[in-house]
Amino acid sequence: xSTHEEKAAQNYELYEEHIVPVSTYLGVFIALxxxxxxxxxxxxxxxxxWNVIVALLIAVCKATLVVLFFMHVKYNKxxxxxxxxxxxxxxxxxxxxxxxxxxxxxxxxxxxGWAGAILPMFHHLIF
Amino acid sequence: MSxxxxxxDANPTGFAHQFEDLEQQRDAGRLGMWVFLATEILFFGxxxxxxxxxxxxxxxxxxxxxxxxxxxxxxINTVVLICSSFTMAMAIRSAQTGRKKGTIISWLIxxxxxxxxxxxxxxxxxxxxxxxxxxxxxxxxHNMPQWGANAPQVQMFMCFYFFMTGLHALHMIxxxxxxxxxxxxxARGKFTKHYFAPLEISGLYWHFVDIVWIxxxxxxxxxxx
Amino acid sequence: xxxxATIDQAPGASAEPQINYLNARYGVKSWxxxxxxxxxxxxxxxxxTVMFIVGGIAATLMRLNLLEPQGALVEPETYNKLxxxxxxxxVFFFLVPSIPATLGNFLxxxxxxxxxxxxxxxxxxxxxxxxxxxxxxxxxxxxxxVDTGWTFYTPYSSLSSHTDVFLAAMAIFIGGFSSILTGMNxxxxxxxxxxxxxxxxxxxxxxxxxxxxSVIFVLATPVIAVTMFLLMLERLLHVGIFDPALGGDPxxxxxxxxxxxxxxxxxMILPSMGVISELITAFSRKKIFGYSFIAFSSLAIAVISFLxxxxxxxxxxxxxxxxxxxxxxxxxxxxxxxxxVFNWTATLYKGSISYEAPMLYAxxxxxxxxxxxxxxxxxxxxxxxxxxxxxYFIVAHFHYIMVGGAVMALMGGLHFWWPKITxxxxxxxxxxxxxxxxxxxFNLTFFPQFVLGYLGMPRRYAMYPAEFQALNVLSxxxxxxxxxxxxxxxxxxIWSLRSGPIAGPNPWGAKxxxxxxxxxxxTENFEKTxxxxxxxxxxxxxxxxxxxxx
Numbered sequence: 028x029s030t031h032e033e034k035a036a037q038n039y040e041l042y043e044e045h046i047v048p049v050s051t052y053l054g055v056f057i058a059l060x061x062x063x064x065x066x067x068x069x070x071x072x073x074x075x076x077w078n079v080i081v082a083l084l085i086a087v088c089k090a091t092l093v094v095l096f097f098m099h100v101k102y103n104k105x106x107x108x109x110x111x112x113x114x115x116x117x118x119x120x121x122x123x124x125x126x127x128x129x130x131x132x133x134x135x136x137x138x139x140g141w142a143g144a145i146l147p148m149f150h151h152l153i154f
Numbered sequence: 155m156s157x158x159x160x161x162x163d164a165n166p167t168g169f170a171h172q173f174e175d176l177e178q179q180r181d182a183g184r185l186g187m188w189v190f191l192a193t194e195i196l197f198f199g200x201x202x203x204x205x206x207x208x209x210x211x212x213x214x215x216x217x218x219x220x221x222x223x224x225x226x227x228x229x230i231n232t233v234v235l236i237c238s239s240f241t242m243a244m245a246i247r248s249a250q251t252g253r254k255k256g257t258i259i260s261w262l263i264x265x266x267x268x269x270x271x272x273x274x275x276x277x278x279x280x281x282x283x284x285x286x287x288x289x290x291x292x293x294x295x296h297n298m299p300q301w302g303a304n305a306p307q308v309q310m311f312m313c314f315y316f317f318m319t320g321l322h323a324l325h326m327i328x329x330x331x332x333x334x335x336x337x338x339x340x341a342r343g344k345f346t347k348h349y350f351a352p353l354e355i356s357g358l359y360w361h362f363v364d365i366v367w368i369x370x371x372x373x374x375x376x377x378x379x
Numbered sequence: 380x381x382x383x384a385t386i387d388q389a390p391g392a393s394a395e396p397q398i399n400y401l402n403a404r405y406g407v408k409s410w411x412x413x414x415x416x417x418x419x420x421x422x423x424x425x426x427x428t429v430m431f432i433v434g435g436i437a438a439t440l441m442r443l444n445l446l447e448p449q450g451a452l453v454e455p456e457t458y459n460k461l462x463x464x465x466x467x468x469x470v471f472f473f474l475v476p477s478i479p480a481t482l483g484n485f486l487x488x489x490x491x492x493x494x495x496x497x498x499x500x501x502x503x504x505x506x507x508x509x510x511x512x513x514x515x516x517x518x519x520x521x522x523x524x525v526d527t528g529w530t531f532y533t534p535y536s537s538l539s540s541h542t543d544v545f546l547a548a549m550a551i552f553i554g555g556f557s558s559i560l561t562g563m564n565x566x567x568x569x570x571x572x573x574x575x576x577x578x579x580x581x582x583x584x585x586x587x588x589x590x591x592x593s594v595i596f597v598l599a600t601p602v603i604a605v606t607m608f609l610l611m612l613e614r615l616l617h618v619g620i621f622d623p624a625l626g627g628d629p630x631x632x633x634x635x636x637x638x639x640x641x642x643x644x645x646x647m648i649l650p651s652m653g654v655i656s657e658l659i660t661a662f663s664r665k666k667i668f669g670y671s672f673i674a675f676s677s678l679a680i681a682v683i684s685f686l687x688x689x690x691x692x693x694x695x696x697x698x699x700x701x702x703x704x705x706x707x708x709x710x711x712x713x714x715x716x717x718x719x720v721f722n723w724t725a726t727l728y729k730g731s732i733s734y735e736a737p738m739l740y741a742x743x744x745x746x747x748x749x750x751x752x753x754x755x756x757x758x759x760x761x762x763x764x765x766x767x768x769x770x771y772f773i774v775a776h777f778h779y780i781m782v783g784g785a786v787m788a789l790m791g792g793l794h795f796w797w798p799k800i801t802x803x804x805x806x807x808x809x810x811x812x813x814x815x816x817x818x819x820x821f822n823l824t825f826f827p828q829f830v831l832g833y834l835g836m837p838r839r840y841a842m843y844p845a846e847f848q849a850l851n852v853l854s855x856x857x858x859x860x861x862x863x864x865x866x867x868x869x870x871x872x873i874w875s876l877r878s879g880p881i882a883g884p885n886p887w888g889a890k891x892x893x894x895x896x897x898x899x900x901x902t903e904n905f906e907k908t909x910x911x912x913x914x915x916x917x918x919x920x921x922x923x924x925x926x927x928x929x
Contacts, residue, residue: 046250047243056240063232063371067225070376078379082372090365097243097361099354106570107188114192117598118199120685122206125634128689128701129207172495173572174908182497182571189563193601200605200635204620207631215626292616306625313618317609 045102055096062089168349180351187355191362198321198366205314205373208307215304219311220377222289227280228375231272232367238268239364246357249340249350258340258353265360266333269326276323281316290316315374322370325363332356399802399899414499415902420485421800422506423476426513430472433520437465439862442824442855448845458841459526460542466529468520471551472513474785475643478650479596480509480561482792483589485800487565489893489900490583492574492909497567505560512554519547528839530640533621533632537613545614548607555604558646562596565589574892576911580674583891583915584667587674588653591681595642595649598685603639606632633695637688645684648748648780649677651788652719655741658791659723661889662738663730666916669722676715683712693764702761709759716752720745735887735926736810740791743818747783751776754829772832778825787817790868797872798882802899804926805875809867817864823857888924890916 066085074081095101100108173179209216245261281290288296291313297305336356339345345353400417410418441461444452453461484502488495496502519525525547527536536544569590573582609620610632619625621632660667667673689697689705723745732738754776757763767773798804827850832838836847843851885894896905913920 047247049244049247052240052243052247056236059236059239060233063229063236066372066376067229070225070372070378073379075379079372079377082376083369086369086372089368093239093361093365093368097239098358103184106185110185110188110192111195114195114199114598117685118195118203121196121199121602121635121638122203124686124689124701124704125203125207125631125638126210127704128630128634128692128698129210129628131698131700132696134698134700171903172493172497172499178571182567185570186498186563186567189566189597190559193559193563193597195601196598197601197605200602201609204609204631204635207628208626211628212626291618306619309618310620310626313612313616313620317612 045099047096047099047102051096055092058092059089062092168344168351176349183351183355184358187358191358194325194362194366198318201314201318201321202369202373205318208310208314212304212307212310215301215307216311217377217379218301218304219308219315220375222284222308222312223315223375224280225375227275228371231275232371234268234272234275235364235367238265238272239361241265241268242357242360246350246353249345249353250347252347255340255343255345258345259337262333262337262340266330266337269330269333273323273326273330276319284312284316318370318374322363322366325366329356329360329363332359397897398901399897400902401802401899403902412503414495414503416484416488416496416499416502417800417900417902419502419506420481420483423480423484423509426506426510427473427477427481430468430513430516433517434465434468434473435862435865437461437468438858441465442858444841445843445851446855448843448848448851450841453841455841456526459528459839460524462839463526463528464520464524467525467547467551468516469781470529470640470643471554472516474647474781475554475558476509476561477647477785477789478654478792479565479589479592479646480505480557482654482789482796483561483565483592483650486796486893487568487586487589488572489799489896489904490586490891491569491572492577492892492905492911493568493572494903494905494908496564497572498564501560502564505557505564508560509554509557512550512557515546515553516550519543519550530636531610531632533610533613533629534623534627537610537621537632538619545611548610548614552604552607552611555600555607558596558600559604562593562600565593566597569593574909574911577892578911580671581911581913581915582674584656584670584673584677585650585653587677588649588656591677592646592649592653594678594681595646595684599639599642599646602635603643606635606639609635630692630696633692634688637691638685641688641691642681642684644777644780645680647785649680651744651785652677652716654788654792654795655723655744656719657889657891658737658741658795659726660916660918661795661887662735662741663727663732664888664918664921665726665730666914666918667722668725668728669718670915672718673722676718679715680712683708683715687712687759690759690764693761694768706759706761710756713752713756713759716748720749720752734811735794735807736814737791737795739811739814739818740787740794743814744784744787744791747779747787747818747821751779751783754779767832769837770832771828771836771838774838775825775828775832778828783821783825787821790814790817793872794868795887796893797875798886799893799898799900801876801879802882803875803879804882804886805871805879807926809871813864813867813871816867817861820857820860820862820864824854824861825857827851827854827857883925885922886925888922890918890921 062085066082069081069085070078072078094111100111169176170179173182241261241264245258245265248257248261284290285293288294289312291309295309295312297309301308333356336353339352400415410422413419413422440452441458444450444458444461446452450458484496487493523542525531525536525540525542525544527540527542527544531544531548569582569586612618613620613622619627621627621629623629656667656673687705687709689701690709693702693706754772758767758773758776794805794810831847831850831854834847836843882898884897886898887894892905892909892911893900895909
């Protein structure tokens with residue numbers, strides 16, 4: 028154990044991690060405040076179905092700024108990015124597939140139009 | 155919290171024996187926190203998924219429900235959390251650049267105060283008023299006549315409001331607890347230019363809680379049309 | 380110790396008592412406050428054995444009741460609680476943690492050449508969280524259990540059931556965090572703590588399987604946690620999240636529930652497949668066929684498993700179009716599993732095969748898992764599922780995979796690594812006998828259930844039409860044989876702890892870093908960090924087995 032800690036002490040002078048300048052943090056901070064103001068203001072404009080899309084887009088931009096700069100993902104190696112992207116993607120799977128069910132539940136299962144017209148012709152072939 | 159965050163008193167470098175060196179320890183701690191955040195994304199995400207389904211099924215009711223919330227409190231709280239993310243980043247940076255422990259502690263305390271402000275505004279001015287106005291589900295919820303047939307789904311919206319912001323508030327409380335621990339560690343001089351992993355990892359957690367709010371704010375408060 | 384000790388020693392074993400992780404420190408506190416992944420694995424082993432017994436008792440009572448068409452033992456309301464208890468306990472508190480928390484915890488650091496997992500304190504915490512969840516669940520069972528089935532479908536579970544759904548959901552919620560902590564630990568350990576020279580493609584396939592399992596742990600478990608959380612809130616506040624009368628959607632519950640629970644079944648089978656990969660190569664003394672195919676198929680299973688959950692909801696009212704998509708994807712998920720079966724079989728070809736107990740379990744696994752998997756295709760197909768859903772066909776299908784697959788793999792793995800874990804050998808003749816009893820008992824129990832299901836007998840029913848009695852009696856008789864088969868290993872394994880021959884470092888002559896260290900290992904696993912220079916399963920350089928091969 029003790030040789031182990033000696034070795035660790037030798038590694039004390041580690042590689043210098045990238046230190047983000049204060050100006051960057053301040054810039055991100057101001058940007059986040061502006062985005063908050065923007066999203067609040069836009070909410071009170073009637074854009075119909077676009078309101079929610081715009082709101083989500085702004086939220087994604089804000090989150091991206093926090094992730095890249097405050098959480099240092101811009102300066103890290105790949106594994107944290109992959110973890111983050113995988114989690115978001117998997118959440119997307121949950122939402123997408125569940126919505127796919129909810130939104131198609133009332134679709135008719137028998138086709139209309141020309142497909143529906145010719146289907147009975149094949150009935151005796153199938154059964 | 156990762157094991158890398160634990161400091162052995164006999165070991166001033168905070169080095170944990172299962173690792174080969176501090177670099178591996180820091181890498182492992184950071185990856186561990188990111189994996190934990192991935193689980194949190196799916197945890198909150200489940201609620202966001204349910205919210206998405208119900209909002210697409212009952213858009214009118216969600217519109218009514220959102221108008222029951224006060225945008226100004228949501229907006230102020232968003233600003234408060236963004237400030238707290240900034241102060242948290244500065245706390246980590248001050249450790250990284252080898253500042254005195256007093257500086258680190260000051261930034262941490264500022265972050266904690268902002269977090270406490272968030273919670274105070276939420277509980278005292280939003281939740282308490284909702285309770286008094288009988289729009290807190292499960293605690294004397296009264297349907298209002300102007301909701302008409304949408305009433306049950308308005309209650310559904312308020313459920314989501316309280317569940318999601320409640321879960322978020324719980325995470326904030328835990329976060330403030332973690333920051334308190336960090337203050338104590340900083341006061342004992344544990345953090346140096348080379349060892350500040352607990353700060354960094356806690357920072358990741360704090361920023362994540364901020365990001366959850368960044369999504370909660372428009373989805374809950376900003377349904378105006 | 381005297382060299383004329385009454386206990387035999389296997390050749391290669393040292394006559395001196397060594398310091399190892401078991402005797403390094405004594406006392407209850409040294410176990411309850413341990414940070415050693417090996418001891419934590421054993422703590423888990425004890426806990427899941429208790430839960431297996433509880434679930435097994437429930438199953439015994441069910442099969443006894445099913446001896447007669449009108450129910451031989453219990454009222455229908457009680458029967459509902461029995462199958463719910465059996466399902467909840469077996470799925471959440473036995474199968475999900477089984478191989479990962481026991482063999483995974485014990486072996487992962489050893490196999491990758493590390494001293495411990497990345498976060499030993501979180502590891503211990505995960506066991507305490509799990510034990511708490513188990514205690515809560517046992518309390519629920521003792522105070523009457525739940526009658527909702529392990530699937531907790533709403534609105535029955537959220538609105539109507541008069542049983543303690545709240546606490547049962549809480550137990551699962553808490554247990555979920557144990558899985559999350561374990562998964563986190565394993566992901567970081569495997570990424571960051573491999574010994575020098577241990578590249579990804581030199582890892583044992585058990586590690587690949589555990590890595591894929593851990594990814595599922597991390598991504599799926601939080602969703603069941605939040606689902607149970609919503610169910611608990613609904614029970615507590617009566618607010619109708621899943622109540623149709625209030626605009627809630629019961630199917631939303633099912634979507635969220637199965638988003639976890641389908642990947643959960645792969646949590647149960649992937650580690651088993653990892654164990655089988657180890658057993659097949661060790662007892663064929665041959666490099667595994669298609670290493671990268673097996674490695675990538677584990678990842679493929681983990682990914683595709685998240686895309687198929689709707690196949691549990693074909694007859695629940697889900698949209699037909701969603702059903703179509705889920706059906707196609709469910710066929711897809713069978714492919715990587717088939718790849719593994721082909722590769723194991725190819726490994727056996729021209730191998731130097733011996734039939735010790737672990738190998739018997741492995742061979743049994745391949746056969747039974749294949750049957751279970753193929754019958755899954757009947758269920759993935761929309762048209763046949765309409766008839767088979769809700770029948771005993773489904774029960775037989777998943778028991779072939781969970782019991783014929785996962786539990787056999789657990790038994791095989793326990794036997795294979797038993798000398799490493801305990802430093803003792805068990806009597807192989809008894810072990811082979813037990814394996815055969817289990818195999819026969821298992822098939823007698825569950826094969827009739829395929830027939831029953833096809834003929835239309837519904838599952839979760841306390842009574843059934845008289846024409847099904849013969850098959851039911853056959854199944855219950857088989858269950859008693861199976862129970863005997865499980866009891867025998869308990870006896871000789873415990874016997875071996877005191878009186879079994881002392882094992883050397885590598886009784887089987889197997890490849891793998893865990894076999895290069897003493898049995899049982901030191902607390903810190905290796906005297907020096909190993910350096911890996913060769914590929915996995917390089918049996919040309921394998922040492923001779925210390926025990927005679929048959």
